[in-house]
Amino acid sequence: MRVLLRLSAGLIGWTVAFCLIYALHGLGCAGAWDASRFRWAMLVAWGISIAATLGVALWLTRRRRTGLDRAAAALGWVGLAATIITFIPIAIVPACA
Amino acid sequence: MSALKLHYQLHAIWRTEPGWRGHLRSVNHSDMGKRFIVAAFVFFAIGGVLAMLIRAQLATPRSAFVGPEVYNQLFTMHGSIMMFLFAIPMFEGLTMYLLPKMLGSRDLALPRLSALGWWCYLFGGTIIIVAMLAGVAPDAGWFLYPPLSGKTYTPGINSDVWLLGITFVEISAMCAAIEITVTILKLRAAGMSLDKMPIFAWYMLATAGMMVFGFPPLILGSILLEVERAFGWPFYTPELGGSPLLWQHLFWLFGHPEVYIIFLPAAGAVSTILPVMARTRLLAHGAIVAAIMALAFLSFGLWVHHMFTTGIPHMALGFFSAASALVAVPTAVQVFAWIGTLWQGRPDLKLPMLYLIGFFIVFVIGGLTGVMLAMVPFDAQAHDTAFVTAHLHYVLVGGFVFPMLAAAYYWLPHITGRERVLQVGEAAFWLIFIGFNMTFFLMHLTGLLGMPRRIDTYPEEMGWTWLNLLSSVGAFLQAFGFALVVIDVLLQIRLGRMHRRNPWRATTLEWAMPIPSPTYNFASLPVVASRDPLADDPDLGVALARGDGLLANGRSGWRETIAVDMTSGTPEHVAILPGNSWWPILTAAMLGGFFLAMLAGLYVVAPVFVVAVVGLGWCWAWSNGIRIDVGPVPIGNGLSLPTSFEAVRTTGWWGSVFALCASATLFTALIFGYVFLWTIAPNWPPPALIAPSLAGPLLGVAGAAAAVVGSRSGRRTLGLAGQLAIVAAMVWLLAAAPSPSSHAYGATSAMLAAYAIFHAALAAIMYAFLIARARAGFHSQARDGETRIVRLWSDHAAGAGIAVIALLALPGWLA
Ligand SMILES: [Cu+2]
Numbered sequence: 001m002r003v004l005l006r007l008s009a010g011l012i013g014w015t016v017a018f019c020l021i022y023a024l025h026g027l028g029c030a031g032a033w034d035a036s037r038f039r040w041a042m043l044v045a046w047g048i049s050i051a052a053t054l055g056v057a058l059w060l061t062r063r064r065r066t067g068l069d070r071a072a073a074a075l076g077w078v079g080l081a082a083t084i085i086t087f088i089p090i091a092i093v094p095a096c097a
Numbered sequence: 098m099s100a101l102k103l104h105y106q107l108h109a110i111w112r113t114e115p116g117w118r119g120h121l122r123s124v125n126h127s128d129m130g131k132r133f134i135v136a137a138f139v140f141f142a143i144g145g146v147l148a149m150l151i152r153a154q155l156a157t158p159r160s161a162f163v164g165p166e167v168y169n170q171l172f173t174m175h176g177s178i179m180m181f182l183f184a185i186p187m188f189e190g191l192t193m194y195l196l197p198k199m200l201g202s203r204d205l206a207l208p209r210l211s212a213l214g215w216w217c218y219l220f221g222g223t224i225i226i227v228a229m230l231a232g233v234a235p236d237a238g239w240f241l242y243p244p245l246s247g248k249t250y251t252p253g254i255n256s257d258v259w260l261l262g263i264t265f266v267e268i269s270a271m272c273a274a275i276e277i278t279v280t281i282l283k284l285r286a287a288g289m290s291l292d293k294m295p296i297f298a299w300y301m302l303a304t305a306g307m308m309v310f311g312f313p314p315l316i317l318g319s320i321l322l323e324v325e326r327a328f329g330w331p332f333y334t335p336e337l338g339g340s341p342l343l344w345q346h347l348f349w350l351f352g353h354p355e356v357y358i359i360f361l362p363a364a365g366a367v368s369t370i371l372p373v374m375a376r377t378r379l380l381a382h383g384a385i386v387a388a389i390m391a392l393a394f395l396s397f398g399l400w401v402h403h404m405f406t407t408g409i410p411h412m413a414l415g416f417f418s419a420a421s422a423l424v425a426v427p428t429a430v431q432v433f434a435w436i437g438t439l440w441q442g443r444p445d446l447k448l449p450m451l452y453l454i455g456f457f458i459v460f461v462i463g464g465l466t467g468v469m470l471a472m473v474p475f476d477a478q479a480h481d482t483a484f485v486t487a488h489l490h491y492v493l494v495g496g497f498v499f500p501m502l503a504a505a506y507y508w509l510p511h512i513t514g515r516e517r518v519l520q521v522g523e524a525a526f527w528l529i530f531i532g533f534n535m536t537f538f539l540m541h542l543t544g545l546l547g548m549p550r551r552i553d554t555y556p557e558e559m560g561w562t563w564l565n566l567l568s569s570v571g572a573f574l575q576a577f578g579f580a581l582v583v584i585d586v587l588l589q590i591r592l593g594r595m596h597r598r599n600p601w602r603a604t605t606l607e608w609a610m611p612i613p614s615p616t617y618n619f620a621s622l623p624v625v626a627s628r629d630p631l632a633d634d635p636d637l638g639v640a641l642a643r644g645d646g647l648l649a650n651g652r653s654g655w656r657e658t659i660a661v662d663m664t665s666g667t668p669e670h671v672a673i674l675p676g677n678s679w680w681p682i683l684t685a686a687m688l689g690g691f692f693l694a695m696l697a698g699l700y701v702v703a704p705v706f707v708v709a710v711v712g713l714g715w716c717w718a719w720s721n722g723i724r725i726d727v728g729p730v731p732i733g734n735g736l737s738l739p740t741s742f743e744a745v746r747t748t749g750w751w752g753s754v755f756a757l758c759a760s761a762t763l764f765t766a767l768i769f770g771y772v773f774l775w776t777i778a779p780n781w782p783p784p785a786l787i788a789p790s791l792a793g794p795l796l797g798v799a800g801a802a803a804a805v806v807g808s809r810s811g812r813r814t815l816g817l818a819g820q821l822a823i824v825a826a827m828v829w830l831l832a833a834a835p836s837p838s839s840h841a842y843g844a845t846s847a848m849l850a851a852y853a854i855f856h857a858a859l860a861a862i863m864y865a866f867l868i869a870r871a872r873a874g875f876h877s878q879a880r881d882g883e884t885r886i887v888r889l890w891s892d893h894a895a896g897a898g899i900a901v902i903a904l905l906a907l908p909g910w911l912a
Contacts, residue, residue, distance in 0.1 A: 003291055003664045007386075011394035018398050022416065023772075029410055030776040068292045071387040078391050082423055086398065089415025096410045 010079025106651030130194025176239030201286025214272030216685030221265030300365025318347030375442025463491030484544025515593030528578030535571025621646030797826030
């Protein structure tokens with residue numbers, strides 16, 4: 001079970017970030033939060049997600065004994081890349097238009 | 098013991114009974130796999146006939162062949178049948194048949210569960226087809242969007258047929274998902290660590306995992322829509338605080354992963370067959386495993402790309418666009434690995450290879466048109482035209498049907514034990530390949546000329562006539578091709594010469610047995626040291642048949658196979674699997690009764706069937722277990738292991754874990770629905786909230802605490818009382834809630850409470866079962882597997898109870 005968890009860890013990080021940021025976005029728009037504060041909240045959430053998935057990727061990279069460990073490490077970096085790329089709209093698109 | 102005597106002993110234990118008893122009672126995975134495959138092909142043929150009728154209608158302008166009412170049923174049923182009754186059951190069948198053989202096991206982990214799934218599939222599919230013949234088939238599109246599918250616009254039972262029939266069939270998909278996951282994780286050959294597992298098992302592990310998390314949102318959506326239609330609870334009605342968008346979210350939360358749930362098994366077949374055809378090994382095994390995992394996760398982050406025109410803010414659309422683009426990367430990784438494998442090998446143009454080439458061509462074209470559709474300006478033009486229909490057929494037929502045909506021709510010798518006769522298969526391939534491209538390549542052009550999807554007729558002046566006529570001719574060519582495939586298979590069964598073992602010189606374990614395979618697969622179980630056991634020892638099959646492996650005996654008449662440690666593949670215990678049984682078919686029949694009663698609107702009769710299902714479940718569970726301690730038993734090679742009667746974590750325990758994962762996903766989707774409606778839907782906040790009170794919530798929390806303590810300390814009566822207290826607390830809260838039909842708030846609250854009541858009641862019944870079993874002598878210090886399983890269900894019920902109390906009581910307190 002541990003190997004499977006390590007294989008999934010990076011992408012679980014992305015999944016959790018995706019759910020939280022999408023929920024935050026939905027709540028913010030529905031509640032008509034103050035635009036600039038909302039934007040900052042989104043940016044902070046994105047930053048925390050990137051830091052967290054980076055941490056996971058580094059942690060997975062430390063251990064590379066078997067082929068599956070190496071796959072897990074690669075997937076850690078995939079999780080980080082996905083977290084960066086998926087939420088680029090936060091930086092460039094107006095929040096609730 | 099001589100090889101022949103061993104065979105007779107094992108055959109007596111594992112055999113399917115002759116005649117009708119065998120048909121009704123068998124739980125053997127080879128039987129189940131073959132039945133799923135044959136039934137799925139029959140449904141494919143029915144779906145194909147519907148496609149022919151659609152093409153006949155569209156062949157000429159102003160066609161009077163069928164009217165719009167029938168035409169709507171035709172395309173709805175074509176889509177629904179191909180998705181739910183063909184594609185999913187087809188790969189389930191292939192997997193059920195192959196997986197234990199590939200992993201070096203004698204059967205699937207939970208054989209009676211797969212039998213239950215089979216009967217649910219057969220009964221559910223039959224209900225849908227009979228409804229179609231009776232002229233009341235679903236007609237609101239395969240995605241059944243409300244409000245079109247709601248009571249106002251579809252007053253008949255057409256939508257109910259879809260909701261109830263498909264949900265019934267989904268039970269079989271959930272059974273298969275749990276079954277496949279547990280089998281891959283626990284029932285492997287000794288020494289088969291995760292990284293020595295055949296690549297097909299990785300694909301199926303990801304697929305089954307996706308099914309565990311992907312299907313519950315659809316099942317929930319269907320339950321809510323059916324409850325709205327039957328009892329008027331307004332989940333999707335905006336006037337009363339519902340929202341049709343909730344259906345779209347729940348449907349596509351399933352619907353997009355579904356595309357990959359279908360694609361991954363097919364890709365697994367490609368990754369297995371291609372290296373054998375190219376006489377080499379699969380390139381970049383680790384990268385492919387990583388790509389599979391990435392696909393399994395990323396494909397859940399795209400569902401909203403089916404809802405781009407529903408007014409969701411642009412930033413959120415951006416998230417889903419980016420994820421949609423990302424998901425192409427792992428697919429590309431696989432395609433490059435396949436090309437590299439072909440490059441390094443010496444491909445042999447046998448029939449399976451021909452289908453793989455067909456797959457490459459069609460799938461790549463489908464991918465390219467997908468990229469075209471991902472360009473927003475192009476999509477705005479092509480949206481809802483025949484171009485999209487053409488694209489999705491290139492992806493689905495290219496990505497699923499062609500690989501499955503390759504798989505069929507690759508593994509048919511295993512099933513029939515015979516060689517192909519003549520060159521009928523090659524002729525069939527060319528008919529299918531040319532016919533398919535003729536139909537759907539031209540449809541791209543018709544789409545670009547502006548022909549919309551789902552129209553039943555068009556005027557001559559549009560200039561679509563010739564393209565449509567040629568498309569229809571292509572469709573009929575394709576149909577002839579599939580008919581030839583059937584003829585080819587029948588010829589092979591009837592006239593083919595007996596085949597030698599391992600005709601393709603493959604390296605995976607399913608070829609280390611006589612073909613057609615005996616019911617028990619292996620006379621003795623292999624110990625493997627690499628990913629290609631048959632390359633290490635080409636005569637492995639003979640040695641195993643001689644009894645040189647593990648568990649080479651038929652002691653006590655038990656169906657035995659080895660359960661291993663998940664990661665390392667070290668043997669852990671001897672799994673004693675259940676034999677042929679009436680319980681699966683009886684349970685499926687009672688479930689069928691429930692669904693039919695709901696369909697007929699006999700809401701008073703339906704609960705009777707629920708009671709029957711509970712009673713049958715009790716008897717079913719009672720038929721397992723043993724009243725004496727067995728202790729460790731020898732497995733060969735001087736090793737001894739405990740049996741599953743005395744194991745710590747049995748396959749049943751793991752099955753419960755994944756069943757609860759699925760249930761927790763459904764619960765999460767329900768909470769999502771509650772929060773979604775509260776924040777997004779019109780006409781909120783509701784006119785009245787649940788009045789704040791202390792007694793109800795306290796009773797529930799105390800019950801949950803009692804359940805947790807009871808399950809841990811072995812005080813079963815305390816656990817039982819705790820679960821009943823949770824039920825009582827829920828009833829208390831519901832009594833204080835506004836009526837479910839008055840507003841979506843009341844409806845979702847009632848649904849949340851119903852979820853908690855269902856699980857608490859189930860756990861209470863399980864405690865009652867434990868008490869009875871302990872009295873009957875089924876438990877001992879060593880034999881406490883049932884207690885461990887009940888603890889899982891009891892803890893889940895307690896947790897769900899507390900979550901529901903918080904969700905229901907907090908708004909009233911905060912307001
Ligand atoms: Cu999609």
